Amino acid sequence: DPKIIQKPKYLVAVTGSEKILICEQYLGHNAMYWYRQSAKKPLEFMFSYSYQKLMDNQTASSRFQPQSSKKNHLDLQITALKPDDSATYFCASSQYRTEVFFGKGTRLTVV
Amino acid sequence: GDSVTQTEGQVALSEEDFLTIHCNYSASGYPTLFWYVQYPGEGPQLLFRASRDKEKGSSRGFEATYDKGTTSFHLRKASVQESDSAVYYCALSDRNNNAPRFGAGTKLSVKP
Numbered sequence: 001d002p003k004i005i006q007k008p009k010y011l012v013a014v015t016g017s018e019k020i021l022i023c024e025q026y027l028g029h030n031a032m033y034w035y036r037q038s039a040k041k042p043l044e045f046m047f048s049y050s051y052q053k054l055m056d057n058q059t060a061s062s063r064f065q066p067q068s069s070k071k072n073h074l075d076l077q078i079t080a081l082k083p084d085d086s087a088t089y090f091c092a093s094s095q096y097r098t099e100v101f102f103g104k105g106t107r108l109t110v111v
Numbered sequence: 112g113d114s115v116t117q118t119e120g121q122v123a124l125s126e127e128d129f130l131t132i133h134c135n136y137s138a139s140g141y142p143t144l145f146w147y148v149q150y151p152g153e154g155p156q157l158l159f160r161a162s163r164d165k166e167k168g169s170s171r172g173f174e175a176t177y178d179k180g181t182t183s184f185h186l187r188k189a190s191v192q193e194s195d196s197a198v199y200y201c202a203l204s205d206r207n208n209n210a211p212r213f214g215a216g217t218k219l220s221v222k223p
Binding site: 004031033035042043044045048055056090092099100101102103104105 | 152153154155156157160200202209210211212213215216
């Protein structure tokens with residue numbers, strides 16, 4: 001059974017629209033992360049959260065907003081979508097900065 | 112900022128060949144170094160890690176030794192199999208154990 005669940009697996013969005021990528025982890029971890037993978041920048045770190053608080057943000061654009069409603073949830077809201085946002089977005093988690101486990105990703109295509 | 116560099120973008124080998132993928136890092140102090148493997152349609156999975164000079168990490172026949180002198184953590188395997196075909200990432204976590212930062216990745220293709 002997958003321990004990090006990302007929904008949806010595939011997502012097609014229209015330029016200018018807004019989407020939310022869902023992530024839930026059932027590993028009991030206290031830290032969660034978002035990474036982005038595209039042909040231009042493989043596995044780029046975006047955000048890290050610990051105990052539902054933002055710890056690190058390497059995303060320049062405010063169009064990307066993480067949302068943590070529960071300690072095992074870290075969703076990613078993306079507004080005003082652009083074709084350049086097309087990528088696979090990986091959610092990950094760890095227990096206090098030990099081994100980082102990744103989900104299977106959400107592949108986003110912006111048309 | 113801290114970073115890792117993988118020099119090989121793609122490596123093509125035959126089964127039983129010896130594998131080396133080079134990884135050099137730039138960071139202060141003693142960062143933790145990782146090797147991850149990613150199969151198609153999956154997220155990256157940790158192979159192993161090392162956090163001290165001369166420490167060797169190993170898993171599934173793959174190994175790498177942390178070398179602070181040359182700031183390297185090269186991945187090696189004596190005899191690759193077709194099932195080893197995947198993308199391999201070197202990664203680094205700084206001395207504050209922040210989220211790992213990844214290199215560009217090396218796509219390994221192994222012919223039977």
